[in-house]
Amino acid sequence: MTQILAENKGTVMFKTSWFTKTDILLTSDPNNVQHVMNSNFSIYQRGSEFRNVFDFLGEAVFIKDLDEWREEKKFTHSFYKENDFQKSTPKIIYHTLEKGLIPVLDHISHQNGVLDLQSLFNRYMLDSTCIMATGFDLGSLRVGFPKCPLLVAMDDIAEAIFRRHILPERVWKLQRWLRVGKEKKMAEACTIFNQILEDYVSEKSKLSANNNNNQENEDITNFDVLKFYLSEATGGSGKHAEKTFLAANIMTLLFAGKDTSAALLTWFFYLISENPLAQNKILEEIRQNFPKPQKHIFSKTEELGKLVYLQSALCETLRLFPTAPVIIRDPTQEDVLPSGHQVYRNTKVILCTYAMGRMNEIWGEDFGEFKPERWMSEKGGIRHVASSSFLAFGAGPWACPGRELAFTRMKAVAATILHNFNVHVLEGQIISPSVSALLTMRHGLNVTVSNRY
Numbered sequence: 222m223t224q225i226l227a228e229n230k231g232t233v234m235f236k237t238s239w240f241t242k243t244d245i246l247l248t249s250d251p252n253n254v255q256h257v258m259n260s261n262f263s264i265y266q267r268g269s270e271f272r273n274v275f276d277f278l279g280e281a282v283f284i285k286d287l288d289e290w291r292e293e294k295k296f297t298h299s300f301y302k303e304n305d306f307q308k309s310t311p312k313i314i315y316h317t318l319e320k321g322l323i324p325v326l327d328h329i330s331h332q333n334g335v336l337d338l339q340s341l342f343n344r345y346m347l348d349s350t351c352i353m354a355t356g357f358d359l360g361s362l363r364v365g366f367p368k369c370p371l372l373v374a375m376d377d378i379a380e381a382i383f384r385r386h387i388l389p390e391r392v393w394k395l396q397r398w399l400r401v402g403k404e405k406k407m408a409e410a411c412t413i414f415n416q417i418l419e420d421y422v423s424e425k426s427k428l429s430a431n432n433n434n435n436q437e438n439e440d441i442t443n444f445d446v447l448k449f450y451l452s453e454a455t456g457g458s459g460k461h462a463e464k465t466f467l468a469a470n471i472m473t474l475l476f477a478g479k480d481t482s483a484a485l486l487t488w489f490f491y492l493i494s495e496n497p498l499a500q501n502k503i504l505e506e507i508r509q510n511f512p513k514p515q516k517h518i519f520s521k522t523e524e525l526g527k528l529v530y531l532q533s534a535l536c537e538t539l540r541l542f543p544t545a546p547v548i549i550r551d552p553t554q555e556d557v558l559p560s561g562h563q564v565y566r567n568t569k570v571i572l573c574t575y576a577m578g579r580m581n582e583i584w585g586e587d588f589g590e591f592k593p594e595r596w597m598s599e600k601g602g603i604r605h606v607a608s609s610s611f612l613a614f615g616a617g618p619w620a621c622p623g624r625e626l627a628f629t630r631m632k633a634v635a636a637t638i639l640h641n642f643n644v645h646v647l648e649g650q651i652i653s654p655s656v657s658a659l660l661t662m663r664h665g666l667n668v669t670v671s672n673r674y
């Protein structure tokens with residue numbers, strides 16, 4: 222796809238048969254991206270197909286059409302700016318690294334065992350997002366990787382979502398009606414997922430009604446999104462306090478916060494193993510900031526803010542392996558793109574984030590190389606690249622609200638692992654992207670680890 226776009230000045234239209242009645246326009250042209258995601262975003266919506274695929278999210282703001290989304294977003298996204306939310310992030314990071322990630326890596330190191338990093342990061346991101354969202358620690362990242370019904374349910378749902386993306390809508394809808402195959406698993410997983418979340422909501426509602434916090438988790442943080450939603454909902458009643466509404470938005474956070482960051486960290490560890498010079502520079506930067514030869518957990522905002530080369534290396538990983546490799550939009554009316562292409566209401570517009578990360582015109586001739594330096598400004602900070610050229614977090618009003626949180630958590634995890642452990646990627650394993658809506662690593666990434674201290 223990247224090659225085809227490069228040969229066609231960044232935009233290609235595929236006319237499909239009269240039967241499907243949908244044309245597909247692929248583009249990696251920054252002018253088109255700016256037009257679709259910013260200047261004319263109200264014409265380009267996520268569309269009914271998207272809403273159907275994600276119908277299990279029911280009341281979640283993520284799948285609402287424009288007007289409802291605009292209204293609901295004011296409520297659901299407001300916590301990102303809260304001071305208490307910002308203060309809770311380092312505490313959650315410290316807790317999940319100390320109780321989960323470090324003991325698991327210590328154990329693997331003592332056992333001389335092999336570990337799949339992607340599974341480790343999935344569990345880490347699930348636990349930390351769950352504490353942030355609900356205040357409850359799932360504890361899925363512990364020695365021995367305990368069984369976690371929520372994790373299994375999320376994996377089943379993600380698999381079914383992918384099938385929905387590739388099968389014709391009437392086929393998967395028939396399977397859903399007949400309750401067979403992946404749709405049967407999806408229905409069962411949704412029941413489990415909803416039950417767990419609704420239990421959290423009930424418990425939290427009881428606690429906030431009694432003006433009582435969950436003592437066990439007071440030690441971690443006294444802020445969580447569920448508590449925030451309940452306190453913001455008018456008088457604890459109305460739509461925003463309804464169980465289904467709350468569960469749907471918490472579910473969105475869990476999906477948005479888990480696989481995206483976990484996949485990115487996995488690609489990051491793979492890329493730095495292939496680029497030892499970059500890895501050494503990251504280690505040097507970490508040691509400048511924490512020179513003592515002893516175990517240390519990186520969680521404080523000031524400490525993480527100094528790791529500019531590490532952040533550049535994460536941006537470079539996102540450029541080469543964006544976890545959302547495409548963004549799809551449905552025009553609600555006819556339009557002409559800056560590239561001159563005419564789109565109709567039946568044209569599916571696919572913005573190719575993956576191809577954009579590998580364009581000579583945007584990144585120069587060395588676009589195929591892993592070079593964190595390209596992200597560093599002359600003043601020593603992170604160079605700003607317009608979202609119309611770097612679409613990894615989306616752009617415009619629909620852009621990812623979790624970007625800052627994602628970087629903070631990924632930097633903390635990467636710095637803590639690299640400072641405390643030697644990580645060795647096993648040779649001879651197959652490294653390939655999965656065929657799915659998210660760019661995860663198909664077979665995971667097997668490593669051995671040894672303690673540095």
Ligand code: HEM
Pocket residue numbers: 267282283294350473474477478479481482485543544545548549612613614615616619620621622623624626627
């Ligand atoms: C490497 C990490 C991440 C990447 C690459 C990423 C990427 C994206 C992208 C591309 C979108 C826009 C999708 C579209 O326009 O259709 C998005 C939306 C979203 N992201 Fe992220 N994300 C990341 C981490 C997070 C985290 C940690 C959270 C919060 C826990 C989060 C919460 C959300 C939410 C709630 C939306 C929907 C926004 C809306 O439609 O109003 N993301 N993300």
